[in-house]
Amino acid sequence: MGVVIRRAGESDRADVVRLLDEAFHDDPVSSWVFPDAEHRRRRHGALMNAFLDLALDMGHVDITEDGSAVALWWSVPAGEDEGGEEGPAQLRAAVDPDNARIEEIGRLTGEAHPTDRPHQYLHMIGVSPRRQGEGLGSALISAVLDRCDQEGLHAYLEASNSRSRELYTRLGFHFMGNAVHLPDGPQLWPMWREPRPFGADGGDTGRFA
Template sequence: MGVAIRTAGEGDRELIVRLLDEAFQDDPVSGWVFPGAEDRRAKHPGLMAAFTDIVLAAGRIDVMEDGSACALWLSVPADEGHGDRDGDAEDDGPALVREAVDPDNERIEAIGRLTAAIHPTARAHEYLWMIGVAPGRQGEGLGTALIGAVLDRCDREGLPAYLEASSARSRRLYERLGFEPAGPVLDLPDGPAMWPMWREPGPYRPV
């Protein structure tokens, strides 16, 4: 690729938030959470900031050195999904995000609870929460390079990986990287589909 990948720190927060906001403004799920274009432009950055803060604190964000793409990862232990699997009051995370971003928008909380309910819990794995590529740089293989760096480690360590694809285009990319369907499609209420996908570790092939 010719572009270095590094681990983002607190000083990269604004870069990551801006990159995710631009990358997901036209994403089907973002459009479902914020149906109105004006409302989405105003409040979508706050949701991306909340996600960024969660992963900076509890996971890892990989970023291209030139700021063109980033990937948000969480290491999930066995028997512990992303949030509360039953979506009840025991997990306050989705409600806290909603309160911080837009208390009147129930869909902010709903997306967190719905994805938590389908998240596999039996085995430890790497969870790709989000990957964002600057709109003008899409199609250059940046996302593949970012994901591939972690998948190489998964193969070395024998770890599976999991994600939810939010569009048919991203699903096809993940299929090329070895991800397969991981259960029924999540159909958001009156909204688009999300595809849970799982990748078993393969034989490690050093570059």
């Protein structure tokens, strides 16, 4: 039996934010955004909550039935610029006004984000540290990519480490050639995926409840 996936909504907010906070708290990018560990402990969850708001507003959120993995997707039309110049500043003001890095990472990733074709944007995918390595992330992504293939839609994401980059490559994404370099920090790899003939990757690994 495949992984059972359902669409998350407002009633799932506390569980989704808690999962994202746990999954990304020690991630190199989160550690760069909040270099002070105590400050990260206090404000990281607020950033995850804001990201959930964006996904619910601009796309959708998929979660495994047992709540152990979640993916935040945006539906991006052609010409969309992720909120323009004001978006990162508004996010900073809402989450941590004195933290310029929130605005900076939003600006840098926004500049790298392609705008010429509509696509599905995998903004974040988080798996409980206790459940990593079980294929839950692949199942969440593949469920949406199957729909992209059926509908002829492109997909985009930023890989934050070499391990995830390898996974995304196996799922049909390719590195776009210019990494996003965070000042004195890690880098992100923008990756793009063309739609495949449906079923070319062996079919879905997840099913929706």
